[in-house]
Amino acid sequence: DAMVIQNPRYQVTQFGKPVTLSCSQTLNHNVMYWYQQKSSQAPKLLFHYYDKDFNNEADTPDNFQSRRPNTSFCFLDIRSPGLGDAAMYLCATSRDGGAGANVLTFGAGSRLTVL
Amino acid sequence: GQNIDQPTEMTATEGAIVQINCTYQTSGFNGLFWYQQHAGEAPTFLSYNVLDGLEEKGRFSSFLSRSKGYSYLLLKELQMKDSASYLCAVMDSNYQLIWGAGTKLIIKP
Numbered sequence: 001d002a003m004v005i006q007n008p009r010y011q012v013t014q015f016g017k018p019v020t021l022s023c024s025q026t027l028n029h030n031v032m033y034w035y036q037q038k039s040s041q042a043p044k045l046l047f048h049y050y051d052k053d054f055n056n057e058a059d060t061p062d063n064f065q066s067r068r069p070n071t072s073f074c075f076l077d078i079r080s081p082g083l084g085d086a087a088m089y090l091c092a093t094s095r096d097g098g099a100g101a102n103v104l105t106f107g108a109g110s111r112l113t114v115l
Numbered sequence: 116g117q118n119i120d121q122p123t124e125m126t127a128t129e130g131a132i133v134q135i136n137c138t139y140q141t142s143g144f145n146g147l148f149w150y151q152q153h154a155g156e157a158p159t160f161l162s163y164n165v166l167d168g169l170e171e172k173g174r175f176s177s178f179l180s181r182s183k184g185y186s187y188l189l190l191k192e193l194q195m196k197d198s199a200s201y202l203c204a205v206m207d208s209n210y211q212l213i214w215g216a217g218t219k220l221i222i223k224p
Contacts, residue, residue, distance in 0.1 A: 102210070104158075106158050
């Protein structure tokens with residue numbers, strides 16, 4: 001089945017120790033997104049790629065970086081995780097980013113715990 | 116600023132009907148989405164409205180009034196598995212999705 005796969009599902013790290021989260025998709029979608037979601041809050045968009053065109057949200061901290069080496073894969077790097085970065089990180093894809101029913105397909109998420 | 120408002124939590128009884136409201140103020144409008152999110156899981160797409168009126172899909176229906184900046188999600192014949200958060204999201208004039216914080220729906224037997 002075509003899908004969005006995130007690894008790892010659960011990540012525990014120490015304060016300041018870098019973390020990389022991965023996302024792969026078999027949907028051949030052009031757009032890939034990284035969201036941060038904290039408990040009972042709206043998902044917060046960190047980055048998105050339209051094909052290889054990188055888009056950084058204005059309020060995304062410099063501590064977060066992203067890479068999309070090819071259509072299928074996208075990575076989220078957290079350079080120096082702080083306690084406030086503990087959250088669920090959601091990867092999503094869409095066929096395109098324009099008008100119409102631009103439905104997002106989400107991965108199962110990576111839950112980050114910072115000790 | 117842009118804003119999506121929905122109730123934080125609602126409780127309903129198995130077999131009943133519940134309506135979850137969403138009001139929005141955004142820079143332009145290019146459609147409204149409802150997603151379902153079970154605890155600890157990713158959101159899954161439920162419905163999309165871009166024109167005024169009601170869209171029905173099985174037990175779930177979604178309504179939109181663009182002039183009022185208002186939508187609701189109607190769930191009929193509630194089942195225990197419908198216990199989840201329901202997220203309203205609006206696509207603005209820049210095709211950015213603005214998300215609500217979600218409504219946690221608790222279903223009681």
